[in-house]
Amino acid sequence: MLTLFVKILGTLWGTVENYRERIKVLNQTLEQCKLYIKGDRRQIYLRGTFPPKPGEFVPKRREIPTGFKLSARGIKAAYAKAQELESQLTFNKFDWGQWGHKPRKSESTLAAACAEFEKDFFDRKGRSVGQQEYFEMQYRSAFRELPLDREPTCEHFRQAIVKTPVDSRKRLQLTISYGALARFLGMDCELNRFKGSYSGPEKRNLPEDQKLIEFREELLDRTIGLRKAFELIALYGLRPHEIFKLDFSDFHQDGYPLKVLEDTKTGYRVAFPLPAAWADKWDVGQNLALPRPRRSLKGLSNRQRGQLISSFFNYQKISHGWDITPTVMRDMYAIRGARLGADSGDVARWMGHSLTVHMNKYMVHIGQKDDQAIWSRLPRI
Numbered sequence: 001m002l003t004l005f006v007k008i009l010g011t012l013w014g015t016v017e018n019y020r021e022r023i024k025v026l027n028q029t030l031e032q033c034k035l036y037i038k039g040d041r042r043q044i045y046l047r048g049t050f051p052p053k054p055g056e057f058v059p060k061r062r063e064i065p066t067g068f069k070l071s072a073r074g075i076k077a078a079y080a081k082a083q084e085l086e087s088q089l090t091f092n093k094f095d096w097g098q099w100g101h102k103p104r105k106s107e108s109t110l111a112a113a114c115a116e117f118e119k120d121f122f123d124r125k126g127r128s129v130g131q132q133e134y135f136e137m138q139y140r141s142a143f144r145e146l147p148l149d150r151e152p153t154c155e156h157f158r159q160a161i162v163k164t165p166v167d168s169r170k171r172l173q174l175t176i177s178y179g180a181l182a183r184f185l186g187m188d189c190e191l192n193r194f195k196g197s198y199s200g201p202e203k204r205n206l207p208e209d210q211k212l213i214e215f216r217e218e219l220l221d222r223t224i225g226l227r228k229a230f231e232l233i234a235l236y237g238l239r240p241h242e243i244f245k246l247d248f249s250d251f252h253q254d255g256y257p258l259k260v261l262e263d264t265k266t267g268y269r270v271a272f273p274l275p276a277a278w279a280d281k282w283d284v285g286q287n288l289a290l291p292r293p294r295r296s297l298k299g300l301s302n303r304q305r306g307q308l309i310s311s312f313f314n315y316q317k318i319s320h321g322w323d324i325t326p327t328v329m330r331d332m333y334a335i336r337g338a339r340l341g342a343d344s345g346d347v348a349r350w351m352g353h354s355l356t357v358h359m360n361k362y363m364v365h366i367g368q369k370d371d372q373a374i375w376s377r378l379p380r381i
Contacts, residue, residue: 019070026079032089033064033082042070044078046085052154053096058190064099110156111148114140117184129263133302142177154189157182167196206332207323215324216282226312231282232258233309233326235273237333237351239265240306240326244297256284265302266352274336274347334362 023044027034033048045063052058066081068074088094118135125131145160157178164171175195182189212234219227229243236258247259255272256279262268273279297305306326313325330351337347348358 019072019075022075026075026082030082030086032086044068044070044074046078046082048085050089051094051096053187058154058188060188108151109149110143110146110152113152113181113185114143114146114148117181120184128267129302130265130267133265138173139177139180142174143181145174146178152181152185152187154182154187154191157189157191158194161191161194167198169198171196172198206328206335209332209336211324212329212332228284229309229312231284234329234333235278235282235284236271237274237330238271238326239330239352240309241265241302243309244305260352263302264352269349269352271350271352274333274342275340331362334358335366338363338366 033046033050044066046066047061047063049059049061050064052060064085066074066078068078085094085099088098118139121135121139122131145163147156150156161171161174161178164174172195175191179189179191182191216227216230216234219230232238232243232246233240238260242260242264245261245264247261250257250259250270255276258271258273260269260271273284278284300308310326334347334351337350338344344358344363345355348355351358351362353361
């Protein structure tokens, strides 16, 4: 029995090898596509560089299934398909509709495609306030730049992207957003080649910490809520809208841990003050009164809530020449962490973003003086 099995296996293997040799011979007669055996089931495919699919604008090297398995009859039928395909390519009559391309229903218009993309996004991410605001800033604002009544094509994406300044943040945003939409629709548009080399905000000179201390002195006779908002933003590197979404339940523990609630830009986190000496000196655990805007907070987005805080600092800048804003204080918090020797990964978590964002967006403000001070604290082994 074993001898018979070995003989049968040898015969089958010899047959497969004969098929492969036959395909090699046939491929010598084909110019624009080749027969190709793929997978354990030995399916026969046509491999070659074919015109772009609907919505794309770059020819791609692809594999088209013939629907035939490896056999004498399958090879003959697949070869006939290869000849048909080559004829269409030669006479410019190739149509992806005849070769397995099935457009999505949502491809009727860009508006429908964007709506389906949005539904899929929130089905996966959930509809928290933070995710809704992220979608608005990253995707919906980009989708408004498209001709929404037209059919999705790579050319429409390209045209919208190249209208933006080269190497700009706007161009990077559109490239990322349209790339995500194209992949969702099954389109291979190669948009990354347009994104440029935007590398984040330009380096700027930040005020020294002494400026924050002086600014706080100016606020001592102001409303306790506004002063407390300033102290928390300065000490914890908070975003302005997070002032209204804090949990002080563990605030009196060692280290003054401050909980930022889930429905904020980047969700729940625990932050710690930098430096701790300010937290002690300013008695941040006392009189935890927060600002009470004249306008109701009900129904306001995180961005709108943040603007209520930012407007106060903008007023100080216009009226008194102070260049201290929540954005500046958040930058200073990140730099202060580096100066104090805190691990960048920890500071990034306390600020509610990734280490990559921390290094690209905030550490660019590190100057040579800061680098020298950080280096001087390293152990000399």
